[in-house]
Amino acid sequence: MSGNTRRRGVGAIKTKTVQASKFKEKGTELASEELEKLSTQLNAFKNNLEDFATKHKQQIKKNPEFRGQFQEMCASIGVDPLASSKGFWSEMLGVGDFYYEIGVQTIEVCLANNQTNGGIMKLDELHSKLLKSRKQDVSLSDLKTAIKKLRSLGSGFQLIKAGKNFFVQSVPGELTMDHTIILEKAQEKNGRISKSDIGWERERVDRAMDYLVKEGMTWVDDKANERLYWFPSMFSIE
């Protein structure tokens, strides 16, 4: 009895194994069919996108809003035509260097103003300075993308968010949370702030301000009752 059961048991296992492998076979077959279908679809989509891109090349280059939408569409299938200078996309569109170009111009503008503002500049100011020197329109989001790409060059370039505004930092060195908060508070005060305006305990505010002064991001003014700190990145020179 027990032998019989065992034989049946072995038979059952065998059958199960056969079944499993058949299922697997079918499964792979189905999956590869699916994959094939998908890749055909994807290819069709890519082809359409390419046609579209070639057709609207000029607009992609000139119109920032259009460019944004186009890029979103591309990102959904995993291509980033504006970011790379290699491969089909850039050859076809000639737009691969787009962010590279903005990046270089960003560096130029920032360096030219580093001595005055200590290496921080409002994104808006950078934007308007860039627009003056370029023929093509550049949106704020293009600019942000370009600056983020500059990050790969090292810690020299980054975007800082202080309150509602963005600042571009173009010198090495990390700003701490405290520095960012001070930037934010200084903005509310039109770029001029005193230590008591900040309202922290002595040591904390001293340490933060000393750094900002040393880096030239703020200027000391002892002509008022209390020492004032002026942020050259925040006031405009008429």
Next chain:
Amino acid sequence: MKQLDTWCSLILSYYKHKKWYSLDVAESETSELFYNRSIDRKLNLDEIYVILEELRRRGNVEWEDKRRNRCLVMWRSPDEWAKLIYKWITERGMLNSVCTYYEITDGDNSKNQEFYGLDVWLLKRALQCLEKEGKAEIFESDDGGVKFF
């Protein structure tokens, strides 16, 4: 301190823009350079001296008198002026001939040159640089003359 650097470069760019070559400390105190009326801020004498001393350390400023009332401002070094002048002389084929100081800094032919209007003391310094290199010889006379080689 970065703020001091900024002041130094501001003074030099301002003087370059104005094509000025000397500064009277007392006068400068109320000039737009050190007194910004629109924000009601001015530097006091001590602060002006700190900046001018820094410029002196860097070789851009020299005191004209011991009491530090006036100073010479060099936003371009005598050596750099010398090169510009020598280049101009060479281009005009004026080597081996004598010309006056006036021709160089105020003549019709140098109107579009950067050294047009250059102060005499600075011109002399520049020419002395050239003399040292054997490229010029200065004639001491009332008008001042120089021969280039």
